[in-house]
Amino acid sequence: MKILVTGAAGLLGGRLIKALLAAPAGAQRVTTIVAADTSAFPAEDPRVDIRVGSIVDAGFLRSIVDADVRVVYHLAAVLSGGSEDDFDAGMRTNVDGTRSLLETCRALRTMPRFVFSSTIAVFGGDLPPVVPEDLALTPQTSYGTAKSIAELLVGEYSRRGFVDGVSCRLPTITVRPGKPNSALSGFVSGIIREPLAGVDTTCPVPLDTRIWICSPGAVTQNLAHAGSIDTHALGSRRSLNMPGLQVTAEGMLDSLARVGGPEARNRVRVEHDERVARAMTGWPAALDDRRARRLGFVADASVDAIIKQYVDEHPAGRG
Amino acid sequence: MKILVTGAAGLLGGRLIKALLAAPAGAQRVTTIVAADTSAFPAEDPRVDIRVGSIVDAGFLRSIVDADVRVVYHLAAVLSGGSEDDFDAGMRTNVDGTRSLLETCRALRTMPRFVFSSTIAVFGGDLPPVVPEDLALTPQTSYGTAKSIAELLVGEYSRRGFVDGVSCRLPTITVRPGKPNSALSGFVSGIIREPLAGVDTTCPVPLDTRIWICSPGAVTQNLAHAGSIDTHALGSRRSLNMPGLQVTAEGMLDSLARVGGPEARNRVRVEHDERVARAMTGWPAALDDRRARRLGFVADASVDAIIKQYVDEHPAGRG
Numbered sequence: 278m279k280i281l282v283t284g285a286a287g288l289l290g291g292r293l294i295k296a297l298l299a300a301p302a303g304a305q306r307v308t309t310i311v312a313a314d315t316s317a318f319p320a321e322d323p324r325v326d327i328r329v330g331s332i333v334d335a336g337f338l339r340s341i342v343d344a345d346v347r348v349v350y351h352l353a354a355v356l357s358g359g360s361e362d363d364f365d366a367g368m369r370t371n372v373d374g375t376r377s378l379l380e381t382c383r384a385l386r387t388m389p390r391f392v393f394s395s396t397i398a399v400f401g402g403d404l405p406p407v408v409p410e411d412l413a414l415t416p417q418t419s420y421g422t423a424k425s426i427a428e429l430l431v432g433e434y435s436r437r438g439f440v441d442g443v444s445c446r447l448p449t450i451t452v453r454p455g456k457p458n459s460a461l462s463g464f465v466s467g468i469i470r471e472p473l474a475g476v477d478t479t480c481p482v483p484l485d486t487r488i489w490i491c492s493p494g495a496v497t498q499n500l501a502h503a504g505s506i507d508t509h510a511l512g513s514r515r516s517l518n519m520p521g522l523q524v525t526a527e528g529m530l531d532s533l534a535r536v537g538g539p540e541a542r543n544r545v546r547v548e549h550d551e552r553v554a555r556a557m558t559g560w561p562a563a564l565d566d567r568r569a570r571r572l573g574f575v576a577d578a579s580v581d582a583i584i585k586q587y588v589d590e591h592p593a594g595r596g
Numbered sequence: 597m598k599i600l601v602t603g604a605a606g607l608l609g610g611r612l613i614k615a616l617l618a619a620p621a622g623a624q625r626v627t628t629i630v631a632a633d634t635s636a637f638p639a640e641d642p643r644v645d646i647r648v649g650s651i652v653d654a655g656f657l658r659s660i661v662d663a664d665v666r667v668v669y670h671l672a673a674v675l676s677g678g679s680e681d682d683f684d685a686g687m688r689t690n691v692d693g694t695r696s697l698l699e700t701c702r703a704l705r706t707m708p709r710f711v712f713s714s715t716i717a718v719f720g721g722d723l724p725p726v727v728p729e730d731l732a733l734t735p736q737t738s739y740g741t742a743k744s745i746a747e748l749l750v751g752e753y754s755r756r757g758f759v760d761g762v763s764c765r766l767p768t769i770t771v772r773p774g775k776p777n778s779a780l781s782g783f784v785s786g787i788i789r790e791p792l793a794g795v796d797t798t799c800p801v802p803l804d805t806r807i808w809i810c811s812p813g814a815v816t817q818n819l820a821h822a823g824s825i826d827t828h829a830l831g832s833r834r835s836l837n838m839p840g841l842q843v844t845a846e847g848m849l850d851s852l853a854r855v856g857g858p859e860a861r862n863r864v865r866v867e868h869d870e871r872v873a874r875a876m877t878g879w880p881a882a883l884d885d886r887r888a889r890r891l892g893f894v895a896d897a898s899v900d901a902i903i904k905q906y907v908d909e910h911p912a913g914r915g
Contacts, residue, residue: 315684364756401832402831402832402833410732411731411734412747413729413730413731414732414733414834415730415751416748416751417755417832419752422748422749426748426749429735429742429744429745430733430739430745431737431740433735433738436736506835512721513720513721514721514734536714
């Protein structure tokens with residue numbers, strides 16, 4: 278089976294490719310993973326076919342999508358901070374790039390599975406404590422707007438029989454290794470990652486701010502799962518609230534103290550950042566994820582388990 | 597004041613232009629109405645500046661939008677039947693054309709009022725008896741999908757301060773004069789218009805099918821009103837369920853008998869059309885229109901009043 282992953286050089290792309298290559302016996306054997314991103318990146322497995330280019334380039338898309346591709350994982354995106362700073366760049370990649378990729382799939386007439394990484398930021402503003410799956414999309418960022426439009430496209434291309442789509446609304450992912458990315462929610466990783474590396478850092482939101490989180494491990498497992506579920510169970514609702522855990526910033530720091538010791542906890546102090554705080558208070562604090570759970574998608578066991586996952590994978594404390 | 601109307605040759609465009617020109621004393625005086633459509637049409641008032649071209653042509657858009665334009669009424673669209681028959685044509689006009697018009701307005705840096713004619717077809721599938729304004733958009737047609745995407749664009753361009761947008765979700769409009777258009781809901785006018793003209797016709801849906809309707813007069817009044825409301829009252833929710841009346845197909849035929857006589861009623865027989873029936877059962881039967889009513893938007897007094905409006909305006913019985 279041939280698979281395409283866009284945004285393959287990112288955290289989720291890399292983990293997803295590893296997970297797909299290690300698929301358990303019984304699953305359909307992966308013969309090739311076309312791994313596309315805007316810059317080159319290493320790959321050890323000979324089944325990984327690295328392609329460098331942009332999804333806003335229709336010619337590049339035609340060169341990476343062919344009729345043998347059975348599943349497309351579309352992860353490439355301009356993140357929330359980047360989309361807010363450069364409206365046009367965000368729209369070009371997140372709306373036009375996604376539509377162009379859908380069009381390329383449609384031209385195949387093979388109706389590939391199309392797994393789209395959406396976001397809880399499709400919801401915003403004055404939200405109920407737990408956001409139901411059928412609430413109106415009211416994004417309060419350019420990123421959330423673009424992802425909302427892309428969800429509608431995935432739904433319509435599925436209804437038309439052009440692709441067999443699933444949009445996964447991913448929680449805020451923590452703990453991300455490495456340097457901060459352009460996501461406004463970057464601190465949700467930073468307040469764990471930096472102290473564990475012995476670096477002082479700040480929490481830009483009030484400690485009682487509620488956050489809906491998921492580990493890279495669980496998100497990767499869920500994306501892979503979305504590639505193989507029976508989509509008849511979705512009916513006409515192709516967008517799923519992915520399972521997550523609700524936690525406050527303070528709850529995360531309590532976990533940090535338990536897993537990393539009080540000295541790690543003491544490296545974090547609150548320093549308000551209006552731009553980040555405004556974005557976060559507009560994002561949902563919890564989502565109704567029951568439909569996804571019934572379909573076999575999973576959440577992490579606990580916040581402690583999320584931090585332990587990071588510590589186990591990064592024993593030196595650095596990303 | 598200079599105003600732009602796209603889709604100016606249509607039923608609503610023509611009525612809206614007349615209403616704007618006849619604006620009551622006290623309202624800001626209309627100096628020019630740029631009236632754009634894809635084919636030429638007559639205009640009697642010297643203030644109407646007719647422009648023939650397509651909104652998918654960015655050069656045409658730049659030629660009709662300038663910094664003096666204070667209000668844009670964007671009515672041009674490929675209708676529901678046409679969008680279902682030709683997916684690409686619908687997307688090109690209803691999504692790309694709308695985005696291109698928004699971009700043209702953005703380039704002015706004058707933040708014009710942007711009144712967008714959306715539709716109840718943004719809702720579909722398994723709906724509650726009365727659709728609240730904050731229900732997820734779940735369009736079940738290409739037309740509804742494109743209008744949903746356009747609503748998201750209008751909301752985001754407003755949040756960004758590029759335009760000052762209002763999306764009006766119009767009920768099914770009846771009684772439309774003239775020949776049937778490509779809307780799947782065309783029969784909602786046909787079952788009144790044809791019998792009044794002495795022509796036998798069919799009702800393609802079961803008589804107990806519930807429909808959410810509004811007269812051309814009330815819709816025109818509401819579109820004009822959307823051009824002048826204080827948008828601060830909208831908050832971040834720029835889409836409004838326009839007021840309407842709920843009626844069954846049978847209720848419309850009862851009204852027809854009262855207004856047009858039993859011989860008119862007897863010209864309609866039920867002849868099931870699966871394509872139309874499927875689309876209509878997927879559309880909302882009633883919407884929560886309280887927010888729009890509070891903001892001064894209006895509904896018709898009764899179904900009889902809607903039919904009388906048509907009879908008064910078309911005394912010969914023909915459109």
